[in-house]
Amino acid sequence: MTDRDTTPTEDQPTPNPPRAGTPTTTEDPPTGRVRAWLEENLGGRVVRIARQARWRPVWFADLERDGTRLELCVRGDRTDMPLIFPLDHEMRLQAMLGDHGIPVARVHGWIDDPMAYVMDRVPGENHFEQTSDAERDAVVDDYLQILARMHALDVEPFAAAGIMRADRSEESGLLGMGRYEAVFRRVKKHPDPFIEFSLGWLRRNPPFSRGRESVIVWDSGQFHHSNGRVLAVLDVEIGHIGDPMMDLAAWRMRDTVLGFGNFARLYDRYSELSGEPVDLDAIQRHHFMFTLTNQLPLGAALREPAPDSDLMTNLQWCCETNLFATEALAEILDVELPVVEMPQPRESRAEVVLTHLVRNLRTVQVDDEYLRYRLRTMFRMARHAARVDEIGDAVSEADLDDLHQLLGHRPESWLEGETELERFVLANADTHRYDEALVKLFHRRNLRAQMLLGPAGSAMARHARIQTFRD
Secondary structure, X not given: OOOOOOOOHHHOOOOOOOXXXXXXXXXXXHHHHHHHHHHHHHOOEEEEEEEEOOOOOEEEXXXXXXXXXXXXXXXXXXXXXXXXXXXXXXXXHHHHHHHOOOOEOOEEEEEOOOOEEEEEOOOOEOOOOOOOHHHHHHHHHHHHHHHHHHHOOOOHHHHHOOOOOOOOHHHOOOHHHHHHHHHHHHHOOOOOHHHHHHHHHHHHOOOOOOOOOEEEOOOOOOEEEEOOEEEXXXXXXXXXXXXXXXXXXXXXXXXXXXXXOOHHHHHHHHHHXXXXXXXXXXXXXXXXXXXXXXXXXXXXXXXXXXXXXXXXXXXXXXXXXXXXXXXXHHHHHOOOOOOOOOOOOOOXXXXXXXXXXXXXXXXXXXXXXXXXXXXXXXHHHHHHHHHHHHHHHHHHHHHHHHHHHHHOXXXXXXXXHHHHHHHHHHHOOOOOOXXXXXXXXXXXXXXXXXXXXXXXXXXXXXXXXXXXXXX
């Protein structure tokens, strides 16, 4: 997954928002149970513990023991979607990577309630905002060296320890997407024609691993660094035994937020380090595959969010990566993508109250950092609701006009259009006949969906450019 908060301060409801990763000060019952486990199992005394102010249960704790302070991170299960790989699988993979010389946070143990595992808290930065280009290049080169070493590890000890791999090495690049699709099928309640089209295309045009098998993190490009070196590789949530080209593909999306450098040069450097040529065709298809890894598990949560779900973060991730998906597939198919016009806002009876709600949520201040985070989610939902009120009907009409062109008739409503479009996609899943027309249609729909996230020009509604394979 792409656990990142990409929204700059212009989208914050308070003048001094908490930085991602800033812990809160309120101790609820789960926090109390984490405290008790740490003291009972690690010894010493917890002198500070707080839940991270974001959508996933994560705690930061300082434990004093024998005159030293242990800085810890406790990583819990997701609450807005099923995990693609079990949390204990993530913990075992991280511990084994450390045992094999890959820099990761040291694992201390497992907590049953709340389900979580305990690791060291890693210093350093996860971005390059105050980093010179030369230092960034040194960090990225260090990361490439770590990837090359990790990909060269013998996979058999990992497989013997239960780290998942495909039944056949030729299918090593398909295991992860198979698990994503299984989650999608399990939670799906509403039509999702875009995902059905994308999965159908991948079944006809899978990335071939050619028997390559390596230990991979898959959601690559996540690490903390300092003084030109990587301190630790982070977030091995979807790591497993797969095609190493998957690691070279996945971090292209994160590049739009962090900026790692030119990928053509990075791939040449990896090839030099690994002693093997990179498989650009597989990387390109793995890139398209990875762009789907937000919509697949989170699509259901966008329609029926859980009470503590960060709806707008999930919605922004899905809208942005869905656009990456149509752009990636268009590059593979050599299709020129269309543009769409921004609808004019309509006059609405709800405008006054929605504007007033957004203004009030922007200015309300509270001391508790977790409450400030929750307030920000409500502020962003209010702006989304205001934007839907302004242009939502026009967006739906434009989508239905597109369906009229494709289907030969115009569905009665937006929801009926979703159902009919999915039916059309599934009926033609085994043929490439409509690939170009559907890529263009879904791109227009994805562009319009992103327009609804917030005011025109806001960070929420702005699309970042991803590096193409021609760059």
